[in-house]
Amino acid sequence: MSKITDEQRGFLDSFTCERLTKNPANQDLIRGFQNQKGNSLVKHLQKMAWDEDESKRTAYYLVKSSEGKIALYFSLRCGALFEPLDKAVQRSEHFKMFLEHPDFNDEAVMEDIMNFLMEKDGDVSFEDMEELISKISNAKSELQSSLERVKQDAKFENNINIGHVSRNFGGIEIAQFCKNDAFSEMWREYQKRYNIIHSVGSVLFWDKIAPILIQLREIVGYEYVFLFAADQTEEQSLINYYTDRLQFGRLDQVGTQKPIYDLLCLFMAQKMEDLQANRNRFFADFNHDEDDEDFMSDYHD
Numbered sequence: 001m002s003k004i005t006d007e008q009r010g011f012l013d014s015f016t017c018e019r020l021t022k023n024p025a026n027q028d029l030i031r032g033f034q035n036q037k038g039n040s041l042v043k044h045l046q047k048m049a050w051d052e053d054e055s056k057r058t059a060y061y062l063v064k065s066s067e068g069k070i071a072l073y074f075s076l077r078c079g080a081l082f083e084p085l086d087k088a089v090q091r092s093e094h095f096k097m098f099l100e101h102p103d104f105n106d107e108a109v110m111e112d113i114m115n116f117l118m119e120k121d122g123d124v125s126f127e128d129m130e131e132l133i134s135k136i137s138n139a140k141s142e143l144q145s146s147l148e149r150v151k152q153d154a155k156f157e158n159n160i161n162i163g164h165v166s167r168n169f170g171g172i173e174i175a176q177f178c179k180n181d182a183f184s185e186m187w188r189e190y191q192k193r194y195n196i197i198h199s200v201g202s203v204l205f206w207d208k209i210a211p212i213l214i215q216l217r218e219i220v221g222y223e224y225v226f227l228f229a230a231d232q233t234e235e236q237s238l239i240n241y242y243t244d245r246l247q248f249g250r251l252d253q254v255g256t257q258k259p260i261y262d263l264l265c266l267f268m269a270q271k272m273e274d275l276q277a278n279r280n281r282f283f284a285d286f287n288h289d290e291d292d293e294d295f296m297s298d299y300h301d
Contacts, residue, residue, distance in 0.1 A: 001068055001284075001285040001286075002228040002285075002286070002287045003283060003284045003286055003287070004283045004284070004286035004287070005105075007194060007264070008194050008195075008286065008287075011024050011190070011194050012203065012277055013065070014020075014065070014066040014182055014206070015063055015064065015065055015071065015204065015208065016063070016064050017062070017063050017064075017065070017208040017209075018061065018062055019053065019060065019061060020049055020050060020053045020060035020061065020073075021050060021053045021054045021057065021185070024080050026048060026062060026174055029062075029068075029070060030045055030049070030073075031046060031047065031069055032070075032182060033045055033073070033182065034178050034180060034181040034182045035178050035179065035181050037179065037229075038081075038178050039251075041176055041178040042178070042220055044176060045060075045073055045176070045178070045278075048073070049073075049176075050180070052075075053075075057077070058075050058076070058077045059075060059076045059077065059193050060073065060074075060075045060173055060176075060231050061073065061074055061075070061076075061208075061209075061234055062214075063208050065183070066187065067186075068178075068227075069182075069183055069186060070080070070182075070183060071178070071179065071180060071183045071187070071200055072177070072178060072179040072180055072183075072200065072201060072204055073176065073178055073202060074174060074176060074177045074209055075173050075175045075176040075177075076172055076173065076174060076175065076212070076213075077172070077173050078170075078171070078172060078173070078220075078222075079171045079172065079173040079255050079256065080168055080169070080225065080256065080257070081168070081170075081171045081223075081226065081255065081256045082165035082166070082167065082168050082169060082172070082254070082255055083165060083166040083167050083223055083254060083255070084165055084166060084167075084255050084279065085150070085164060085165055085166050085252060101172075103181045103260075111243070120190070122209060123248070131149070142166065145269070150164045155167050165255075169222075169223045169224055170220070170221055170222030170223055170224075171197070171217060171222055171223065171224040171225065171226050171256070171269070172213060172222055172224075172225050172226075173226055173227060174209070174225065174226070174227040175227075177201070177209075177214060177227065179200055183200065184200075187194070187200045195287070197244075197288060199241075201245075202241075202245040202246060202282075202295055205246055206246075206278075206282045206283065210275060210276075210279045213275060214224050214272075214279075216273065217272060222272065223271065223272055223273075224251075224254070224269045224270065224271060224272060225269065225272060225275065226248075226256065226267065226268065226269035226270070227242070227248065227267075227269075227270055228258065228262035228265035228266065228267055228268075229242055229248075229266040230262075230264075230265045231266065232264055236281050239266055239268070242268055243268075246270075247270055247274070247275075248268040248269060248270045249267070249268060249269070249270065249280045250267070250268060250269075251267075251269050252267065255267075
Protein backbone atom coordinates (compact mmCIF):
# COMPACT_ATOMS: atom_id res chain seq x y z
CA MET A 1 0.00 0.00 0.00
CA SER A 2 1.15 3.54 -0.68
CA LYS A 3 0.03 7.06 0.11
CA ILE A 4 -2.16 9.26 -2.03
CA THR A 5 -0.34 10.74 -5.05
CA ASP A 6 -0.06 14.44 -5.82
CA GLU A 7 -2.30 13.98 -8.85
CA GLN A 8 -4.97 12.24 -6.76
CA ARG A 9 -4.69 14.93 -4.07
CA GLY A 10 -5.15 17.66 -6.69
CA PHE A 11 -8.25 15.89 -7.98
CA LEU A 12 -9.83 15.63 -4.50
CA ASP A 13 -9.02 19.28 -3.83
CA SER A 14 -11.18 20.18 -6.84
CA PHE A 15 -14.28 19.07 -4.91
CA THR A 16 -16.08 21.70 -2.86
CA CYS A 17 -18.15 21.39 0.30
CA GLU A 18 -20.74 24.11 0.91
CA ARG A 19 -23.70 24.77 3.17
CA LEU A 20 -26.93 24.01 1.37
CA THR A 21 -28.62 27.41 1.74
CA LYS A 22 -25.49 29.51 1.09
CA ASN A 23 -26.04 29.13 -2.65
CA PRO A 24 -29.59 29.85 -3.96
CA ALA A 25 -28.89 27.72 -7.03
CA ASN A 26 -28.77 24.64 -4.79
CA GLN A 27 -32.55 24.77 -4.36
CA ASP A 28 -32.97 23.74 -8.00
CA LEU A 29 -29.87 21.52 -8.06
CA ILE A 30 -31.09 19.15 -5.33
CA ARG A 31 -34.20 18.31 -7.35
CA GLY A 32 -32.01 16.07 -9.50
CA PHE A 33 -30.55 14.19 -6.53
CA GLN A 34 -31.17 10.42 -6.71
CA ASN A 35 -30.57 7.40 -4.51
CA GLN A 36 -32.46 4.20 -5.24
CA LYS A 37 -31.80 2.60 -1.83
CA GLY A 38 -32.26 5.77 0.20
CA ASN A 39 -35.49 7.22 -1.10
CA SER A 40 -36.41 8.65 2.31
CA LEU A 41 -33.06 10.48 2.43
CA VAL A 42 -33.74 11.96 -1.00
CA LYS A 43 -37.19 13.15 0.08
CA HIS A 44 -35.72 14.66 3.23
CA LEU A 45 -33.16 16.62 1.21
CA GLN A 46 -35.70 17.87 -1.31
CA LYS A 47 -38.59 18.67 1.04
CA MET A 48 -37.20 19.48 4.51
CA ALA A 49 -33.47 20.16 4.38
CA TRP A 50 -33.66 23.73 3.08
CA ASP A 51 -35.86 24.92 5.95
CA GLU A 52 -33.84 23.00 8.56
CA ASP A 53 -30.56 24.42 7.26
CA GLU A 54 -31.90 27.96 6.94
CA SER A 55 -33.20 27.88 10.52
CA LYS A 56 -29.88 26.34 11.64
CA ARG A 57 -31.60 23.45 13.40
CA THR A 58 -29.44 21.08 11.36
CA ALA A 59 -26.48 21.96 9.14
CA TYR A 60 -26.71 20.50 5.61
CA TYR A 61 -23.78 20.30 3.21
CA LEU A 62 -23.40 19.46 -0.48
CA VAL A 63 -20.13 18.04 -1.79
CA LYS A 64 -19.73 18.94 -5.46
CA SER A 65 -17.29 18.11 -8.24
CA SER A 66 -15.42 20.80 -10.14
CA GLU A 67 -18.22 20.63 -12.74
CA GLY A 68 -20.75 21.55 -10.06
CA LYS A 69 -22.35 18.09 -9.86
CA ILE A 70 -23.54 16.89 -6.44
CA ALA A 71 -21.55 13.83 -5.35
CA LEU A 72 -23.25 13.45 -1.96
CA TYR A 73 -24.92 15.34 0.82
CA PHE A 74 -24.64 15.09 4.59
CA SER A 75 -25.94 16.86 7.66
CA LEU A 76 -24.57 17.52 11.13
CA ARG A 77 -26.16 18.43 14.45
CA CYS A 78 -25.26 18.29 18.13
CA GLY A 79 -26.30 15.33 20.22
CA ALA A 80 -25.72 14.04 23.74
CA LEU A 81 -24.30 10.63 24.57
CA PHE A 82 -24.09 9.16 28.05
CA GLU A 83 -22.97 6.30 30.22
CA PRO A 84 -26.10 4.69 31.69
CA LEU A 85 -26.50 4.47 35.44
CA ASP A 86 -26.64 0.68 35.31
CA LYS A 87 -23.09 0.67 33.91
CA ALA A 88 -21.94 2.70 36.89
CA VAL A 89 -23.75 0.29 39.20
CA GLN A 90 -22.05 -2.67 37.54
CA ARG A 91 -18.66 -1.02 37.83
CA SER A 92 -19.23 -0.19 41.49
CA GLU A 93 -20.17 -3.81 42.15
CA HIS A 94 -16.98 -4.92 40.38
CA PHE A 95 -14.91 -2.57 42.54
CA LYS A 96 -16.71 -3.80 45.64
CA MET A 97 -15.85 -7.41 44.73
CA PHE A 98 -12.24 -6.44 44.19
CA LEU A 99 -11.87 -4.46 47.41
CA GLU A 100 -13.61 -7.06 49.56
CA HIS A 101 -11.76 -10.04 48.12
CA PRO A 102 -10.12 -12.02 50.97
CA ASP A 103 -6.87 -12.30 49.02
CA PHE A 104 -6.74 -8.60 48.19
CA ASN A 105 -2.99 -8.47 48.91
CA ASP A 106 -2.15 -11.54 46.84
CA GLU A 107 -0.51 -10.23 43.64
CA ALA A 108 -1.51 -13.22 41.46
CA VAL A 109 -5.14 -13.06 42.62
CA MET A 110 -5.17 -9.30 42.10
CA GLU A 111 -4.07 -9.78 38.48
CA ASP A 112 -6.82 -12.37 37.89
CA ILE A 113 -9.46 -10.01 39.26
CA MET A 114 -8.09 -7.09 37.25
CA ASN A 115 -8.34 -9.18 34.08
CA PHE A 116 -11.94 -10.00 34.97
CA LEU A 117 -12.71 -6.32 35.49
CA MET A 118 -11.23 -5.40 32.13
CA GLU A 119 -13.43 -8.00 30.43
CA LYS A 120 -16.47 -6.42 32.08
CA ASP A 121 -15.35 -2.89 31.17
CA GLY A 122 -13.63 -3.57 27.90
CA ASP A 123 -12.41 -0.06 27.09
CA VAL A 124 -10.71 0.44 30.47
CA SER A 125 -7.01 -0.40 30.61
CA PHE A 126 -5.21 -2.16 33.46
CA GLU A 127 -3.60 1.15 34.46
CA ASP A 128 -6.95 2.93 34.37
CA MET A 129 -8.44 0.31 36.67
CA GLU A 130 -5.58 0.65 39.13
CA GLU A 131 -5.98 4.42 39.18
CA LEU A 132 -9.74 4.23 39.65
CA ILE A 133 -9.50 1.61 42.37
CA SER A 134 -6.92 3.64 44.25
CA LYS A 135 -9.47 6.44 44.52
CA ILE A 136 -12.25 4.25 45.90
CA SER A 137 -12.16 3.43 49.58
CA ASN A 138 -15.66 2.08 49.94
CA ALA A 139 -17.49 1.19 46.73
CA LYS A 140 -20.67 0.10 48.47
CA SER A 141 -21.29 3.36 50.34
CA GLU A 142 -20.30 5.34 47.22
CA LEU A 143 -22.97 3.53 45.20
CA GLN A 144 -25.63 3.92 47.86
CA SER A 145 -24.83 7.64 48.14
CA SER A 146 -25.13 8.13 44.37
CA LEU A 147 -28.47 6.36 44.13
CA GLU A 148 -29.82 8.37 47.05
CA ARG A 149 -28.77 11.61 45.33
CA VAL A 150 -30.59 10.49 42.18
CA LYS A 151 -33.79 10.11 44.18
CA GLN A 152 -33.30 13.52 45.79
CA ASP A 153 -32.64 15.17 42.41
CA ALA A 154 -35.75 13.61 40.84
CA LYS A 155 -37.80 15.12 43.64
CA PHE A 156 -35.99 18.45 43.30
CA GLU A 157 -36.54 18.70 39.52
CA ASN A 158 -40.08 17.33 39.63
CA ASN A 159 -39.91 16.76 35.87
CA ILE A 160 -40.40 13.27 34.43
CA ASN A 161 -38.66 14.36 31.21
CA ILE A 162 -35.30 14.64 32.95
CA GLY A 163 -33.39 11.36 32.99
CA HIS A 164 -30.42 10.44 35.15
CA VAL A 165 -27.21 8.97 33.84
CA SER A 166 -23.77 8.22 35.18
CA ARG A 167 -22.09 10.86 32.97
CA ASN A 168 -22.62 12.75 29.71
CA PHE A 169 -20.43 12.94 26.60
CA GLY A 170 -20.61 15.65 23.95
CA GLY A 171 -21.24 14.38 20.45
CA ILE A 172 -21.90 15.39 16.85
CA GLU A 173 -24.43 13.35 14.91
CA ILE A 174 -24.14 12.70 11.20
CA ALA A 175 -27.90 12.83 10.77
CA GLN A 176 -27.91 12.17 7.01
CA PHE A 177 -25.19 10.82 4.72
CA CYS A 178 -26.20 9.93 1.18
CA LYS A 179 -24.44 9.65 -2.17
CA ASN A 180 -26.02 10.81 -5.41
CA ASP A 181 -26.71 7.93 -7.82
CA ALA A 182 -26.74 10.47 -10.64
CA PHE A 183 -23.02 11.01 -9.94
CA SER A 184 -22.09 7.30 -10.02
CA GLU A 185 -21.11 7.08 -13.68
CA MET A 186 -18.95 10.17 -13.40
CA TRP A 187 -17.22 8.75 -10.31
CA ARG A 188 -16.43 5.50 -12.15
CA GLU A 189 -14.79 7.56 -14.88
CA TYR A 190 -12.76 9.42 -12.26
CA GLN A 191 -11.73 6.13 -10.67
CA LYS A 192 -10.25 4.94 -13.96
CA ARG A 193 -8.65 8.29 -14.78
CA TYR A 194 -6.99 8.74 -11.38
CA ASN A 195 -6.61 5.07 -10.43
CA ILE A 196 -8.79 5.38 -7.33
CA ILE A 197 -10.10 2.12 -5.88
CA HIS A 198 -12.25 3.60 -3.08
CA SER A 199 -15.93 4.48 -3.12
CA VAL A 200 -17.05 8.07 -3.46
CA GLY A 201 -18.57 7.93 0.03
CA SER A 202 -15.42 6.77 1.83
CA VAL A 203 -13.14 9.16 -0.07
CA LEU A 204 -15.29 12.23 0.51
CA PHE A 205 -16.03 11.30 4.12
CA TRP A 206 -12.33 11.34 5.00
CA ASP A 207 -11.47 14.25 2.71
CA LYS A 208 -14.40 16.64 3.30
CA ILE A 209 -16.48 15.57 6.30
CA ALA A 210 -13.72 14.54 8.72
CA PRO A 211 -11.93 17.94 8.50
CA ILE A 212 -15.17 19.73 9.46
CA LEU A 213 -15.58 17.43 12.45
CA ILE A 214 -11.98 18.04 13.50
CA GLN A 215 -12.30 21.82 13.07
CA LEU A 216 -15.48 21.86 15.17
CA ARG A 217 -13.43 20.72 18.17
CA GLU A 218 -11.59 24.04 18.03
CA ILE A 219 -14.94 25.76 18.68
CA VAL A 220 -16.79 23.35 20.99
CA GLY A 221 -15.62 20.37 22.99
CA TYR A 222 -17.03 16.94 22.19
CA GLU A 223 -15.82 13.35 22.34
CA TYR A 224 -17.77 11.32 19.78
CA VAL A 225 -19.17 11.48 16.28
CA PHE A 226 -22.11 9.13 15.82
CA LEU A 227 -24.84 8.05 13.43
CA PHE A 228 -27.75 5.65 13.08
CA ALA A 229 -27.20 3.10 10.31
CA ALA A 230 -30.41 2.23 8.45
CA ASP A 231 -29.59 -1.36 7.58
CA GLN A 232 -31.90 -4.29 8.33
CA THR A 233 -30.51 -6.53 5.59
CA GLU A 234 -29.14 -9.98 6.31
CA GLU A 235 -25.78 -9.04 4.77
CA GLN A 236 -25.56 -5.82 6.83
CA SER A 237 -23.59 -4.27 3.96
CA LEU A 238 -24.14 -0.70 5.14
CA ILE A 239 -23.16 -1.51 8.72
CA ASN A 240 -20.06 -3.30 7.45
CA TYR A 241 -19.28 -0.30 5.24
CA TYR A 242 -19.44 2.08 8.20
CA THR A 243 -17.30 -0.32 10.21
CA ASP A 244 -14.64 -1.21 7.65
CA ARG A 245 -14.39 1.98 5.59
CA LEU A 246 -15.37 4.75 7.99
CA GLN A 247 -14.23 3.15 11.28
CA PHE A 248 -17.52 3.47 13.17
CA GLY A 249 -18.41 0.81 15.71
CA ARG A 250 -20.84 -0.25 18.41
CA LEU A 251 -20.06 1.13 21.88
CA ASP A 252 -21.30 -1.03 24.74
CA GLN A 253 -20.42 1.53 27.40
CA VAL A 254 -22.10 4.54 25.76
CA GLY A 255 -25.78 5.22 25.08
CA THR A 256 -27.94 7.89 23.48
CA GLN A 257 -31.58 8.79 22.92
CA LYS A 258 -33.00 7.35 19.68
CA PRO A 259 -35.78 9.35 17.96
CA ILE A 260 -38.68 7.73 16.10
CA TYR A 261 -37.02 8.73 12.80
CA ASP A 262 -34.12 6.36 13.58
CA LEU A 263 -36.01 3.36 14.95
CA LEU A 264 -34.55 0.05 13.71
CA CYS A 265 -31.34 1.88 12.78
CA LEU A 266 -28.12 0.80 14.49
CA PHE A 267 -26.37 3.31 16.76
CA MET A 268 -22.68 3.52 15.79
CA ALA A 269 -19.99 5.91 16.97
CA GLN A 270 -16.31 6.82 16.70
CA LYS A 271 -14.12 8.54 19.26
CA MET A 272 -12.89 11.87 17.98
CA GLU A 273 -9.45 11.18 19.39
CA ASP A 274 -9.29 8.25 16.90
CA LEU A 275 -10.78 10.04 13.90
CA GLN A 276 -7.70 12.11 13.05
CA ALA A 277 -5.45 9.04 13.16
CA ASN A 278 -7.92 7.05 11.07
CA ARG A 279 -8.01 9.83 8.49
CA ASN A 280 -4.22 9.94 8.29
CA ARG A 281 -4.13 6.17 7.87
CA PHE A 282 -6.71 6.25 5.08
CA PHE A 283 -4.60 8.58 2.94
CA ALA A 284 -1.31 6.92 3.91
CA ASP A 285 -2.70 3.61 2.56
CA PHE A 286 -4.75 5.17 -0.23
CA ASN A 287 -3.29 3.06 -3.04
CA HIS A 288 -3.15 -0.74 -2.91
CA ASP A 289 -0.71 -2.97 -4.73
CA GLU A 290 -2.17 -5.56 -7.09
CA ASP A 291 -1.00 -8.42 -4.86
CA ASP A 292 -2.84 -7.05 -1.83
CA GLU A 293 -5.51 -9.50 -0.66
CA ASP A 294 -8.33 -6.97 -0.77
CA PHE A 295 -7.14 -5.14 -3.87
CA MET A 296 -10.09 -3.66 -5.75
CA SER A 297 -12.48 -4.84 -3.01
CA ASP A 298 -13.79 -1.30 -2.64
CA TYR A 299 -13.83 -0.49 -6.36
CA HIS A 300 -17.37 0.85 -6.51
CA ASP A 301 -19.21 4.11 -6.32
